[in-house]
Amino acid sequence: MVNFIIRRLMGMVPVLIGITLITFFVIHLSPGKPTRLQAEMSPKISLEAREKLDKLYGLDKPVHVQYWEWVKRLSVMDLGKSFVDERPVSEKIGERIPITIAINVLSLILIFLVAVPIGITSAVREGSAYDRISTVFVFIGFAMPTFWLALLLMSLFGVNLGWLPISGIKSIDFEDYNLLEKLLDLIRHLALPVFVSAFVGLAGISRYMRTSMLEILNKDFVRTARAKGLPEKQVIYKHALRNALLPIVTIIGLSVPGLIGGSVIFESIYAIPGMGKLFYDSVMARDYPVIMGVLFIGAVLTLIGNLIADVMYAYVDPRIRVSGR
Amino acid sequence: MRKFNRLTVFGFVVVAVMACAALFAPFITKHDPGAIDLQNGLMPPSAGHIMGTDSLGRDLFSRMVFGARISLSVGFVAVGISVVAGVIFGSVAGYYGGWIDSIISRFIDIMLCFPAFFLILATIAVLGPSIWNIMIIIGLTSWMGVARLIRAEILSLKEREFVEAARAIGASDFRIITRHLIPNGIGPVLVSATLGVAGAILTESGLSFLGLGVQPPVPSWGNILTEAKSTLGIAWWITVFPGLAILITVLGYNLLGEGLREHFNPHRKQ
Amino acid sequence: MRKEPLLEITGLRLDFRQDDRIVEAVRGVDLKVFEGEILGLVGESGSGKSVTALSITGLLPKTASVRSGKIIFDGMDLLASPEEDLRKVRGSRISYVFQDPASSLNPVFTIGDQLIETVVLHQKAAGRGRAFDIAVESLKDVGMPSPKELMSAYPHQLSGGMRQRVMIAMAISCSPKLLIADEPTTALDVTVQAQILELLSKLKEELSLTVILITHDLSIVSQVAEKTAVMQQGSIVEYGDTEMVYRKPSHPYTKKLIDCIPKIGGR
Numbered sequence: 095m096v097n098f099i100i101r102r103l104m105g106m107v108p109v110l111i112g113i114t115l116i117t118f119f120v121i122h123l124s125p126g127k128p129t130r131l132q133a134e135m136s137p138k139i140s141l142e143a144r145e146k147l148d149k150l151y152g153l154d155k156p157v158h159v160q161y162w163e164w165v166k167r168l169s170v171m172d173l174g175k176s177f178v179d180e181r182p183v184s185e186k187i188g189e190r191i192p193i194t195i196a197i198n199v200l201s202l203i204l205i206f207l208v209a210v211p212i213g214i215t216s217a218v219r220e221g222s223a224y225d226r227i228s229t230v231f232v233f234i235g236f237a238m239p240t241f242w243l244a245l246l247l248m249s250l251f252g253v254n255l256g257w258l259p260i261s262g263i264k265s266i267d268f269e270d271y272n273l274l275e276k277l278l279d280l281i282r283h284l285a286l287p288v289f290v291s292a293f294v295g296l297a298g299i300s301r302y303m304r305t306s307m308l309e310i311l312n313k314d315f316v317r318t319a320r321a322k323g324l325p326e327k328q329v330i331y332k333h334a335l336r337n338a339l340l341p342i343v344t345i346i347g348l349s350v351p352g353l354i355g356g357s358v359i360f361e362s363i364y365a366i367p368g369m370g371k372l373f374y375d376s377v378m379a380r381d382y383p384v385i386m387g388v389l390f391i392g393a394v395l396t397l398i399g400n401l402i403a404d405v406m407y408a409y410v411d412p413r414i415r416v417s418g419r
Numbered sequence: 420m421r422k423f424n425r426l427t428v429f430g431f432v433v434v435a436v437m438a439c440a441a442l443f444a445p446f447i448t449k450h451d452p453g454a455i456d457l458q459n460g461l462m463p464p465s466a467g468h469i470m471g472t473d474s475l476g477r478d479l480f481s482r483m484v485f486g487a488r489i490s491l492s493v494g495f496v497a498v499g500i501s502v503v504a505g506v507i508f509g510s511v512a513g514y515y516g517g518w519i520d521s522i523i524s525r526f527i528d529i530m531l532c533f534p535a536f537f538l539i540l541a542t543i544a545v546l547g548p549s550i551w552n553i554m555i556i557i558g559l560t561s562w563m564g565v566a567r568l569i570r571a572e573i574l575s576l577k578e579r580e581f582v583e584a585a586r587a588i589g590a591s592d593f594r595i596i597t598r599h600l601i602p603n604g605i606g607p608v609l610v611s612a613t614l615g616v617a618g619a620i621l622t623e624s625g626l627s628f629l630g631l632g633v634q635p636p637v638p639s640w641g642n643i644l645t646e647a648k649s650t651l652g653i654a655w656w657i658t659v660f661p662g663l664a665i666l667i668t669v670l671g672y673n674l675l676g677e678g679l680r681e682h683f684n685p686h687r688k689q
Numbered sequence: 690m691r692k693e694p695l696l697e698i699t700g701l702r703l704d705f706r707q708d709d710r711i712v713e714a715v716r717g718v719d720l721k722v723f724e725g726e727i728l729g730l731v732g733e734s735g736s737g738k739s740v741t742a743l744s745i746t747g748l749l750p751k752t753a754s755v756r757s758g759k760i761i762f763d764g765m766d767l768l769a770s771p772e773e774d775l776r777k778v779r780g781s782r783i784s785y786v787f788q789d790p791a792s793s794l795n796p797v798f799t800i801g802d803q804l805i806e807t808v809v810l811h812q813k814a815a816g817r818g819r820a821f822d823i824a825v826e827s828l829k830d831v832g833m834p835s836p837k838e839l840m841s842a843y844p845h846q847l848s849g850g851m852r853q854r855v856m857i858a859m860a861i862s863c864s865p866k867l868l869i870a871d872e873p874t875t876a877l878d879v880t881v882q883a884q885i886l887e888l889l890s891k892l893k894e895e896l897s898l899t900v901i902l903i904t905h906d907l908s909i910v911s912q913v914a915e916k917t918a919v920m921q922q923g924s925i926v927e928y929g930d931t932e933m934v935y936r937k938p939s940h941p942y943t944k945k946l947i948d949c950i951p952k953i954g955g956r
Contacts, residue, residue, distance in 0.1 A: 109525070112525065116533070121545060123542065123545050236669075237669035242662035245644070245658055248651065253652045313792060315794055317748065317793070321780065322780035323811065324776075324780075324806070336795075336798075351531070351535070355537050358537070373537060374540070377544040377631065385544055389537055389538070392533065392537045393534075396532045397532050400532075412799075413843070
């Protein structure tokens with residue numbers, strides 16, 4: 095098991111290097127220097143000031159030197175300073191990450207609690223009305239533009255019904271609330287973002303769960319379980335389910351990049367101060383250090399998510415956890 | 420099984436209708452999508468404007484129809500690029516194996532670590548939003564799936580006799596790949612491409628919604644919805660129609676894609 | 690002296706639904722199995738032998754249905770019994786061993802868990818401790834070395850032959866009267882095949898087990914079965930003492946099967 099983790103971690107190193115290469119490459123794709131574009135946004139900067147900026151960001155040096163400088167700084171977690179407000183990028187990201195991670199974790203929990211049972215029931219009742227209706231919902235889920243969903247929900251719950259707040263994560267008098275009220279306030283603010291974030295995942299995971307379960311239900315060991323005289327409930331929920339759930343762990347790991355990427359949209363719409371909104375704002379402002387930083391961190395988070403998923407899978411599947419003869 | 424067929428037909432019909440709307444846009448719209456008429460801003464659907472008008476008095480229906488052109492062409496070109504890139508990378512990796520395969524597969528793994536939307540937004544931040552840019556960027560960030568598919572197909576086909584035979588008569592690698600191996604892998608690629616168009620439309624509309632895709636005044640379903648944010652509750656038609664259009668079109672492509680998948684790879688039922 | 694058969698199948702008809710077509714898989718099968726004997730049920734794939742076996746305790750897949758017939762086991766009318774009663778019969782009075790031990794055991798549970806599960810299910814009096822001992826006994830009965838250690842092993846850690854022994858152990862753990870083995874040796878190496886067949890014979894003797902041995906291989910049947918039934922396209926075309934069937938087959942199909950057995954230094 096430990097060997098497995100070590101091997102995985104070592105395999106991650108080239109990927110990490112590749113991530114830095116691509117991140118760097120993307121940002122330096124522009125025909126001019128990043129500072130020139132930045133300067134174009136605020137034309138008052140003189141040539142002299144621009145040259146000073148160039149020197150500051152090391153942009154007057156050849157490309158591969160720039161890359162090396164950047165990687166060196168990365169290894170000490172120095173992501174540079176924002177063009178917009180000169181604050182360290184790592185600080186800006188650091189204060190936003192917890193919220194984005196919190197929402198993503200909540201989405202994953204929601205997905206797991208809702209999509210998995212739906213998928214299982216659809217498989218067990220294959221072909222029934224329940225199955226067909228849930229398939230319809232799954233397809234609609236796949237086709238739904240999340241920003242539209244966010245708008246619709248905003249309109250329905252926020253504007254028309256006024257049940258839920260539509261922006262931010264706390265109300266204005268948050269500090270005055272007691273613990274329970276604070277919790278409730280948080281929940282009310284996070285309800286819509288978490289739902290929108292989880293929406294596509296709900297469709298995907300329930301479909302996947304259905305497929306996985308159907309496949310398992312056709313396996314020989316399910317027939318053995320029945321032949322032993324086990325009641326159908328045990329056959330399904332003990333023997334079949336345990337096996338069908340195994341790949342779900344990996345799938346959940348694979349949905350991390352989708353969740354992180356999707357955060358841009360609903361965080362902007364619902365004014366959530368998370369990584370997605372930071373990214374959006376920095377894109378609009380052409381704040382390259384921040385863009386690079388978030389891009390890099392986003393990829394690293396995905397890498398970590400995959401690692402966790404792999405390790406969990408290795409733990410949960412005895413065929414990997416306990417080595418064979 | 421029959422249920423799928425009906426849905427696949429529905430998907431096909433939707434796809435065809437949207438394609439026709441896009442192609443014949445000038446012929447089915449009464450109004451000029453760019454015609455500003457401030458007197459008649461934010462009018463609900465009526466006989467004159469069947470989908471109402473936006474805040475500048477432009478006819479929503481014609482903007483939607485021309486928007487179909489944009490969304491669909493972005494979808495097609497982007498998918499075209501991703502398929503070409505994917506087929507090239509995937510077939511080279513699958514056919515030559517060895518270190519070439521290792522490098523390409525690593526590359527794919529690395530690309531997949533980036534949340535797609537982040538990568539796209541970052542590139543747009545650097546290169547600026549324009550229709551061509553979005554098409555290329557979406558294309559170049561979604562080829563990985565196709566590459567893996569083609570690679571898998573070729574890996575399994577590579578050892579078959581007809582490849583040996585072709586080599587024996589002196590066919591070049593290029594010929595073998597293009598004439599023999601790729602055509603066999605076309606099925607899954609077609610499925611991937613159809614589903615890819617759906618995804619590309621969703622991505623483009625998301626980008627346009629955020630103001631980083633198709634730039635106004637060129638209409639795209641996504642950027643019409645940007646206005647919807649500020650007219651929520653006042654003008655329901657600006658929110659409902661474009662969103663519904665995206666939903667139905669993407670649904671159509673998804674259903675068609677799934678139907679094609681069944682066709683090429685029928686479910687093994689007991 | 691005629692005794693009553695332990696299991697009697699009369700006029701069994703089974704249909705299969707295949708892509709909107711109905712296929713008759715079993716067309717009027719009559720079969721008698723007497724206590725203490727091994728009956729070899731021989732036929733090609735598609736002859737309906739496996740489905741017949743599954744129908745005995747109602748284990749048919751959803752696409753199959755019994756059209757008519759009667760199955761009497763030890764005085765019990767199985768086809769007319771409700772699911773509740775059938776479940777009590779499965780695993781405790783009639784047990785199965787299937788073809789592919791690699792896929793017939795649940796990969797995520799230990800051997801021990803799967804064995805104990807059966808015991809606890811059918812012998813309500815047994816607590817987990819007692820169940821553990823019974824399971825270990827079963828493993829000993831099938832000739833497994835170090836049975837106690839084996840209890841905490843996972844299926845993938847065992848070889849094919851060992852897995853099949855575990856399947857058999859699971860099947861006999863509740864002392865059933867009838868064991869139905871559906872192609873138990875087909876997925877195994879030839880050397881292991883012989884061992885498993887030997888094991889089945891031994892168990893028959895030691896535990897007074899009755900066995901239906903289903904296979905496509907007539908030579909296997911000739912090694913261990915006292916009676917042989919030959920099935921072709923859903924009906925029994927030959928039935929009798931194995932010796933007789935071998936020496937004087939009455940049906941042309943049986944003759945063909947016998948001819949197919951490689952005779953090099955053979956039986």
